[in-house]
Amino acid sequence: MKVLRDIDLTAYNSFGLSQRANYFISIDQLADLAEAVSFAQSLGLPIQILGGGSNVLFAKDFPGVLLHMNCKGIELLSIPKLNDGERLLKVACGENWHELVKYCLSNDLYGIENLALIPGTVGAAPIQNIGAYGVEFEQLFVELEAYDINSGEFCVMDAPACEFNYRDSIFKHSGGKHLIVVSVTLKLSEVFSPNISYHALKQTLGATSSSPDAQQVFDTVCSIRRSKLPDPQVVGNAGSFFKNPIIPLSEYQSLKQQYPELPAYDTGDEAMVKVSAAWLLEKIESKVKSKGGAAVYSKHALVLINQGTATGSDIIELAQLLSDSVKQTFGIKLQAEVTVV
Ligand code: EPU
Numbered sequence: 001m002k003v004l005r006d007i008d009l010t011a012y013n014s015f016g017l018s019q020r021a022n023y024f025i026s027i028d029q030l031a032d033l034a035e036a037v038s039f040a041q042s043l044g045l046p047i048q049i050l051g052g053g054s055n056v057l058f059a060k061d062f063p064g065v066l067l068h069m070n071c072k073g074i075e076l077l078s079i080p081k082l083n084d085g086e087r088l089l090k091v092a093c094g095e096n097w098h099e100l101v102k103y104c105l106s107n108d109l110y111g112i113e114n115l116a117l118i119p120g121t122v123g124a125a126p127i128q129n130i131g132a133y134g135v136e137f138e139q140l141f142v143e144l145e146a147y148d149i150n151s152g153e154f155c156v157m158d159a160p161a162c163e164f165n166y167r168d169s170i171f172k173h174s175g176g177k178h179l180i181v182v183s184v185t186l187k188l189s190e191v192f193s194p195n196i197s198y199h200a201l202k203q204t205l206g207a208t209s210s211s212p213d214a215q216q217v218f219d220t221v222c223s224i225r226r227s228k229l230p231d232p233q234v235v236g237n238a239g240s241f242f243k244n245p246i247i248p249l250s251e252y253q254s255l256k257q258q259y260p261e262l263p264a265y266d267t268g269d270e271a272m273v274k275v276s277a278a279w280l281l282e283k284i285e286s287k288v289k290s291k292g293g294a295a296v297y298s299k300h301a302l303v304l305i306n307q308g309t310a311t312g313s314d315i316i317e318l319a320q321l322l323s324d325s326v327k328q329t330f331g332i333k334l335q336a337e338v339t340v341v
């Protein structure tokens with residue numbers, strides 16, 4: 001195990017912020033985890049887990065020990081008694097999510113193609129229960145393995161134990177902060193069945209095919225994402241900065257009288273609807289557009305970008321100005337999707 005000191009984090013966060021970490025340890029094998037954790041504990045320092053750094057905002061330098069989860073491996077499990085064509089894939093936390101999607105496609109394993117081009121690692125996917133274009137991570141999820149910092153033991157967690165919710169899980173809350181995801185087991189299918197229920201996907205595919213193959217779905221998701229989301233290699237960002245707020249139906253109905261075009265989506269709960277945060281932000285955008293080196297992305301109001309010189313506090317201040325303005329105009333409280341460290 002190699003302990004690095006005073007490391008610049010620019011390459012480790014997709015906002016491209018040049019904050020620093022006091023200690024940095026790359027966890028390349030699970031055997032190193034216990035040692036890394038006791039190293040931090042012996043110094044009385046906080047631990048922060050880092051995957052691809054694509055959903056994290058370093059507000060300032062991190063005074064503790066950053067554990068960069070870098071374990072690799074993809075294993076197709078041979079478990080009998082699965083339904084026809086279902087296969088289980090166990091994937092180590094440090095694998096890149098988009099590379100996994102490509103791996104599945106080239107190995108005729110389906111169900112994951114709508115989640116193409118989501119930045120970050122496999123170990124980070126359950127933390128915020130990633131989702132896009134009509135598919136949520138939890139739909140593919142079977143179980144995960146986590147290291148419990150408190151007990152020093154590994155444990156296996158099923159979906160109820162992970163408490164998945166829209167862009168949320170137990171790992172984002174105090175009940176799960178002591179757990180480090182080390183591998184994830186997903187259920188995929190050898191039989192392709194397209195899920196093109198998401199409006200933008202159906203519309204874009206509609207022009208070319210109504211019964212697309214997996215490669216077409218994958219390519220279309222990639223091209224939609226590329227057309228509206230900035231490439232973090234070029235422009236620092238962390239995808240959607242805020243969640244789409246979930247509000248009571250009655251509140252939505254009264255807002256709709258004033259704003260008839262306000263888009264809303266199903267939540268599975270009749271009493272609640274999910275409204276488009278991007279739409280709310282566009283409405284107030286004339287008032288707030290940038291702060292220092294941070295700005296609202298021109299093609300998607302839900303994305304905050306680093307124009308090159310942003311500091312963590314520029315981004316936090318911009319986010320605060322935006323959410324204050326949304327609160328003032330619509331009475332809706334925006335919640336960050338990004339984890340602030
Ligand atoms: N819209 C606007 N203005 C915009 C963009 C979108 O009004 O600038 C409205 C439109 O009504 C549009 C609708 O929002 O039809 C949906 O837009 P989009 O497909 O971009 O979805 P989103 O709700 O803005 C969510 C996820 C994205 C994910 C897309 C596609 C959240 C917080 N974000 O965005 O996830 O890629 O759906 O499924 O749920 C991420 O989490 O980082 C992320 C990029």
